[in-house]
Amino acid sequence: GAGVSQTPSNKVTEKGKYVELRCDPISGHTALYWYRQSLGQGPEFLIYFQGTGAADDSGLPNDRFFAVRPEGSVSTLKIQRTERGDSAVYLCASSLQGAAIYEQYFGPGTRLTVT
């Protein structure tokens, strides 16, 4: 079956611009997570959705970052007024929350470069 997909795979933008990153989770997975991964580091938690609502957004670094999941499936991570420090790989993962198994399945990521 289809795994988690993310678009675009690469995004280059100028400092100060607005970007949207999209995540399509595995069908039927109710939990969705966004992470940011810098070179040589593990993924860093940003936000977690259970269904349509953000269950925990404590990892969002500041108010320039926002994420939505309006219908409980696809999610969009939005970054306003991008800064060079936002450059990283943004990973999305989904899991079958509510079951005994909580492992996450990751997408390939979106590499964001802010110039």
Add this chain to the structure above:
Amino acid sequence: EDQVTQSPEALRLQEGESSSLNCSYTVSGLRGLFWYRQDPGKGPEFLFTLYSAGEEKEKERLKATLTKKESFLHITAPKPEDSATYLCAVQAGDNKFYFGSGTKLNVKP
């Protein structure tokens, strides 16, 4: 503070040379410990979930074990295709996942 530390940062092995990777953690309300494999330019690929101390899981040349403070990923007779970064993550009581920085494994033929 919830924390996950992996060691070593990098490991070079000859093909067939067995070794172990370490993941030590401090977390409130551990729900599970997870091992992932990450190849360059790709997202992490799920390997194992461990839930309680004493538990072991195996898959091909990999075996993961768990104690109350750490987990080991044992690699038996590795092959070059096992070269990757291995990530450890813990799921805390708040449902958040905390990742270590990974161990970059290089297996030479």
